[in-house]
Amino acid sequence: MTLSATPPPEVIAQTENTMVLSMGPQHPSTHGVLQIVLEIDSENVVKADPEIGYLHTGIEKSAEGLFWTQAQTVIERMDYLAPSSNALCYALAVEKLLGITDRIPERAQTIRVLIGELTRIASHCVWLGTHGIDLGAISVFFYCFDLRENILDLQEAAGGARMHPNYVRVGGLNGDLPEGYLARLDALIEKIPGRMRELRGLLQANPIFQDRTIDIGVLTPEEAVQWSVTGPSLRASGLAYDVRKAFPYCGYQTYDFEIPTRTEGDAYARFLVRLDEMDQSIRLIEQTRQRLDTPGPVMIDDPKVALPPKETIALSMEALIHHFKLISEGFRVPPGDVYQSVESPRGELAYYIVSNGENKPYRIRTRPPSMYNLQALKGIAPGNLIADLVVMIGSLDPVFGEVDR
Amino acid sequence: MPSTQVPPIAGAAIDPPSLRPPIDDAVIERVVPSELRSRLEALKAGGYAMLLDLGAVDYLGRTPRFDVVYHLLRLAAKVATVAEIGTPARVRILCGVDEGQSLPTVSDVWKAADWAEREVYDLFGIRFDGHPDLRRIQMPHDWVGHPLRKDYPMRGPALERAPRPAFANKTNVVAGSPPSGRTLEALQEQVKRVREGGP
Amino acid sequence: MTVSPGQFMLARLDDVARWAQSSSVWPLTMGLACCAIEMMTVTSSEYDIARLGSEVFRSSPRQADLMIVSGRVAQKMGPVIKRLYDQMAEPKWVISMGACASSGGIFDNYAIIQGVDTIIPVDVYVPGCPPTPDGLLYAVNLIQQQIREGGRGGILARA
Numbered sequence: 001m002t003l004s005a006t007p008p009p010e011v012i013a014q015t016e017n018t019m020v021l022s023m024g025p026q027h028p029s030t031h032g033v034l035q036i037v038l039e040i041d042s043e044n045v046v047k048a049d050p051e052i053g054y055l056h057t058g059i060e061k062s063a064e065g066l067f068w069t070q071a072q073t074v075i076e077r078m079d080y081l082a083p084s085s086n087a088l089c090y091a092l093a094v095e096k097l098l099g100i101t102d103r104i105p106e107r108a109q110t111i112r113v114l115i116g117e118l119t120r121i122a123s124h125c126v127w128l129g130t131h132g133i134d135l136g137a138i139s140v141f142f143y144c145f146d147l148r149e150n151i152l153d154l155q156e157a158a159g160g161a162r163m164h165p166n167y168v169r170v171g172g173l174n175g176d177l178p179e180g181y182l183a184r185l186d187a188l189i190e191k192i193p194g195r196m197r198e199l200r201g202l203l204q205a206n207p208i209f210q211d212r213t214i215d216i217g218v219l220t221p222e223e224a225v226q227w228s229v230t231g232p233s234l235r236a237s238g239l240a241y242d243v244r245k246a247f248p249y250c251g252y253q254t255y256d257f258e259i260p261t262r263t264e265g266d267a268y269a270r271f272l273v274r275l276d277e278m279d280q281s282i283r284l285i286e287q288t289r290q291r292l293d294t295p296g297p298v299m300i301d302d303p304k305v306a307l308p309p310k311e312t313i314a315l316s317m318e319a320l321i322h323h324f325k326l327i328s329e330g331f332r333v334p335p336g337d338v339y340q341s342v343e344s345p346r347g348e349l350a351y352y353i354v355s356n357g358e359n360k361p362y363r364i365r366t367r368p369p370s371m372y373n374l375q376a377l378k379g380i381a382p383g384n385l386i387a388d389l390v391v392m393i394g395s396l397d398p399v400f401g402e403v404d405r
Numbered sequence: 406m407p408s409t410q411v412p413p414i415a416g417a418a419i420d421p422p423s424l425r426p427p428i429d430d431a432v433i434e435r436v437v438p439s440e441l442r443s444r445l446e447a448l449k450a451g452g453y454a455m456l457l458d459l460g461a462v463d464y465l466g467r468t469p470r471f472d473v474v475y476h477l478l479r480l481a482a483k484v485a486t487v488a489e490i491g492t493p494a495r496v497r498i499l500c501g502v503d504e505g506q507s508l509p510t511v512s513d514v515w516k517a518a519d520w521a522e523r524e525v526y527d528l529f530g531i532r533f534d535g536h537p538d539l540r541r542i543q544m545p546h547d548w549v550g551h552p553l554r555k556d557y558p559m560r561g562p563a564l565e566r567a568p569r570p571a572f573a574n575k576t577n578v579v580a581g582s583p584p585s586g587r588t589l590e591a592l593q594e595q596v597k598r599v600r601e602g603g604p
Numbered sequence: 605m606t607v608s609p610g611q612f613m614l615a616r617l618d619d620v621a622r623w624a625q626s627s628s629v630w631p632l633t634m635g636l637a638c639c640a641i642e643m644m645t646v647t648s649s650e651y652d653i654a655r656l657g658s659e660v661f662r663s664s665p666r667q668a669d670l671m672i673v674s675g676r677v678a679q680k681m682g683p684v685i686k687r688l689y690d691q692m693a694e695p696k697w698v699i700s701m702g703a704c705a706s707s708g709g710i711f712d713n714y715a716i717i718q719g720v721d722t723i724i725p726v727d728v729y730v731p732g733c734p735p736t737p738d739g740l741l742y743a744v745n746l747i748q749q750q751i752r753e754g755g756r757g758g759i760l761a762r763a
Contacts, residue, residue: 007538007540008538008540010537010538011538025681025684026633026634026663026665026684026688027663028633028661028663032635032636032637032640033636033678033681052520052542052543053541053542053543053544053545053678053680054678054680054681054684055636055637055675055676055678055681056543056544056678056679056680056715057637057676057678057711057713057715057716058552058711058713058714058715058716059711060553061552061553061557061559061713061714061715062559062710062711062712062713065559073710074710074711077637077638077710080637080638080641081641096428096430097426097428099426126641126644129644130644141648142648142649145644145645145648145649145650146648146649146650148645149645149648149650162642162734162736163638163641163642163734164638164733164734221482221483221484222482222483224482225454225455225480225482226454226482226515226516226517227516227517228455228456228457228458228515228517237484238483238484238485239480239482239483239484239485239490240485240486240487240489240490241480241485241490241493242487245487245490246490246491246492246493247492258487259487261486263484334424334426335417335418335421335424335425336421336422336424336425336426336428337421337422337425338425338428338430339430339431339476339495339497340430341457348457350457350458350476352458352460352474352476354421354422354462355421356417356418356419356421357417357418357421358417362417362421362462363462363463365458365460365461365462365474367457367458367460367476371520371521372517372520375516375517375519375520378519379516400637401637401638404543404678405543543680543715544679544680544715545679545680548679552714552715557714558714559712559713559714560712560713560714561713561714561715562714
């Protein structure tokens with residue numbers, strides 16, 4: 001086992017004025033396992049070559065050996081800050097291949113939106129906390145993670161686990177919301193605006209934070225589109241491209257929300273866009289809450305895809321057989337390919353899924369938003385200080401489970 | 406039950422993209438490698454300014470063996486509101502590549518293709534002519550083989566599975582010794598309670 | 605001067621040293637994947653690992669004595685972890701947090717090292733995917749117990 005070599009001289013080279021330095025892969029501020037090979041001239045970055053792959057898990061290959069429902073467990077661990085958005089994108093894609101998209105129950109769609117927006121707030125909490133810590137604002141971390149605990153409590157109540165609940169499934173959801181969930185959701189909805197005010201108050205008008213983030217890492221709209229940057233980083237450069245509005249899914253076209261944008265394109269703009277997005281998520285959560293008062297099914301009523309209710313196994317032969325087949329063999333998905341995208345907290349997360357008619361995925365190609373966002377670092381890093389590099393990585397918000405897969 | 410033990414179902418499709426159901430996710434076009442670059446440049450000039458994704462699929466048993474898939478989005482690279490963007494058009498370009506054949510790079514057309522092409526090279530072995538820096542990106546630099554190919558074993562070549570080093574066979578706990586600390590008392594308490602018919 | 609009982613404290617130097625050592629175990633920031641997020645959560649106010657003495661997470665292996673391998677270890681990362689472990693000064697302990705670090709977890713494939721104990725010695729394994737922060741706190745408690753009761757690496761450990 002040898003350490004990976006440094007990039008070839010055409011990429012990064014030490015000259016008489018510059019030094020080659022490796023930042024990472026173990027570093028407090030790289031948000032995960034990232035190695036940036038820097039060519040620096042004292043504190044100024046001349047060239048930056050991020051080196052990824054330190055978390056390559058072979059998720060796409062693993063998924064090819066698992067059933068369609070089992071593959072979701074490995075898929076969820078890609079973007080580990082927003083696991084439900086991975087699961088949602090996957091479920092939507094497989095539902096399209098199965099042809100059951102319009103038979104997913106209404107309540108399931110509503111809860112999917114709720115879970116998606118709660119996940120967005122939780123993910124932005126981690127982003128803000130770690131971004132603050134990188135810049136020395138350590139209190140922000142505690143406030144953010146406290147808010148995140150409330151959301152993870154709800155996620156655990158609904159899905160069974162704090163992270164990676166595997167709650168969103170192909171065909172709907174794993175089960176309905178438990179008793180008492182709506183009351184807790186109401187309590188959270190009441191508490192969140194105060195929390196958001198606190199978070200804004202901590203950093204938004206802080207002169208040190210502004211000094212460190214304004215005019216740092218500016219992405220012009222042309223540059224952003226060239227690097228395929230999506231998500232809040234793109235919206236901070238002025239393009240209001242959000243998959244929830246452009247290619248609506250789960251009924252997002254029936255909700256009333258806005259897409260915040262800025263035009264400066266610097267790290268401060270990305271910060272403001274994400275905070276505004278959290279406010280919009282709260283608005284969406286309130287709207288889903290109103291729709292959740294009416295009960296209904298949360299899983300498609302199709303025994304070829306979804307497990308029949310457990311109570312019927314002892315009474316119905318068909319239910320027993322379907323249970324047996326679905327668990328031992330899984331359902332089969334007709335051959336074809338599909339490209340399904342969702343708006344994850346990082347940008348446009350998409351899966352290009354190919355099925356050859358079997359009970360296992362043939363190929364799951366992920367369009368990882370963090371990888372394309374991180375690549376933009378090569379363009380915006382040169383000419384800045386090393387300390388600014390930390391700000392830029394934080395403002396692009398990469399998650400390495402997704403970058404490396 | 407591990408699904409790798411379930412044999413594949415006979416009669417699996419060899420060329421799934423040609424059998425797809427009517428899903429309206431993108432306009433699909435198939436090109437051959439010689440016209441790939443001109444087609445992509447024409448699309449970019451026609452307004453498809455964003456390369457959404459560049460990936461590959463291995464259809465072992467089909468000729469050509471690989472499909473390199475480009476997804477493009479018709480998005481103008483300027484400030485725009487939600488209403489101006491609307492629902493942009495998406496295009497999927499499928500390019501069949503055979504073993505040993507290489508494709509022209511598009512990393513000068515879209516900068517985002519840089520790492521994506523490196524990843525396709527690393528995991529599938531498809532080379533891209535003209536790429537400024539085509540080296541492995543996910544696997545270690547001295548890795549042999551292209552893991553996402555269908556004939557690459559799931560668990561990797563046998564040599565890579567490192568044998569357990571000597572210290573992994575020794576532990577702090579001597580086999581048969583009682584649990585340390587207060588655990589022993591707690592366990593004995595519990596056993597006593599159960600024997601006395603407690604809760 | 606009269607001295608009454610209770611005004612002297614006698615203890616073995618060994619025990620005092622171990623008590624001091626176990627009360628200030630400083631972890632290394634070795635966050636790899638999802639378990640790293642739960643490790644960060646354990647430093648937050650709800651779970652608060654600082655009350656166990658792990659007040660700071662050191663970024664430099666030279667200053668840390670506990671390496672919490674939190675997350676899946678990829679082939680590229682294996683040598684890095686081995687080098688970091690070698691750079692840590694004795695005495696040092698390792699917690700293998702989560703299923704992936706303990707045994708490869710759900711990823712039984714070419715890309716993941718099937719258990720970090722194939723490259724470095726591990727003291728405590730924490731199951732879970734990811735383990736709840738309480739699980740990690742319990743693991744740190746077990747490390748403290750091992751230090752106090754003379755496990756491998758105590759400050760005056762016998763060889």
